[in-house]
Amino acid sequence: MSTVAERLGDRAGLAVRALPSGPRVNLGCGPVMPKGWVNVDGSRRSWLVAHATGLDRLLVRLGLLRASAFRPGIVHHDLRRRLPWADDSIAAIYAGEVWEHFEYEDALRLTQECRRVLKKGGVLRLCVPDGVEFWENYLAIFFEEQAREPHVRDASRLRRHVQMYFDDICTRPPGLKSFGHFHKWQYDEIQLVDLFERCGFQDVARKPFGVSRIPDIGALERSDFLIVEGVKP
Ligand SMILES: C[S@@+](CC[C@H](N)C(=O)[O-])C[C@H]1O[C@@H](n2cnc3c(N)ncnc32)[C@H](O)[C@@H]1O
Structure with a gap:
């Protein structure tokens, strides 16, 4: 086929x-x-699953870790x-x-x-x-708001978009979560x-x-x- x-x-x-x-x-x-x-x-968790599967399972049973999305067989x-x-x-x-x-x-x-x-x-x-899609969405909001009368424009929509860029996309989350997640x-x-x-x-x-x-x-x-x-x- x-x-x-x-x-x-x-x-x-x-x-x-x-x-x-x-x-x-x-x-x-x-x-x-x-x-x-x-x-x-x-990631650190994939290391644990790849090299110490038993320990990973134990830590999950003890409630110290959540169940892993990785399965044995993963290559770290x-x-x-x-x-x-x-x-x-x-x-x-x-x-x-x-x-x-x-x-x-x-x-x-x-x-x-x-x-x-x-x-x-x-x-x-x-x-x-796609960076283009991200900034196209930003520009679409900008032009929508710009077309409105100044006193009814809503800057918070643009702030949310910019905040998503800096906080969720580019900014390193603290501590152990930082690996590869920004x-x-x-x-x-x-x-x-x-x-x-x-x-x-x-x-x-x-x-x-x-x-x-x-x-x-x-x-x-x-x-x-x-x-x-x-x-x-
Ligand atoms: C956004 S997730 C994507 C997961 C999956 N490929 C998907 O399509 O949903 C990014 C993955 O890349 C891994 N990663 C980031 N930096 C890495 C690196 N330096 N070496 C190996 N894996 C890395 C992270 O651990 C994470 O699992």
Whole structure:
């Protein structure tokens, strides 16, 4: 049976290359751990589940920790470090809402690492929040309020949007919650396509939600954000 991508490719008259065989890797998986994927996360809790499952269960039983979203089998790895796979060994890499958690230089190194470990014809697919959409929403509120008479304008709508940016998106939450939970970069289609191309990927393009060269992308893609895919030549 053909995949959605193959059917779309056929319709558009495009040849859709099959993925090479080999492991498929889900970087920064969080609670999204589909079967058939190597699920990787670098949080402290994923370390506990990966290296001390019994202790994790005990701490949950004692009421000291909430039940973990991670399951045994998770691979703990800090993605700012070299990826733990050989050159040309991986068929596909997916990362949903992860790249924005890195400083730009770290994201560049990680994208280069993805190219190193992918096989020829292997696919990297990234999904990140779209900066354009965020600021379009801000501008839409701004122009709506600006069109009103000055005495009825509501500045609190703009304040909420700006506050969301600083408090929920960019500001480091205190203490143990800080790992990877705030954004350090904001992408748009032009920057993200450029990042892939700077790292030597080919056939780089923005993709619709769920449409991919990766056949079972529906098993792990959750957000209809900015999605870009490229192929290792
Ligand atoms: C917003 S969650 C996304 C989870 C999941 N991929 C999804 O689509 O819902 C970001 C994930 O990236 C992980 N992460 C952030 N920085 C990381 C790093 N340096 N190394 C490994 N994982 C990291 C976090 O632990 C978290 O699980």
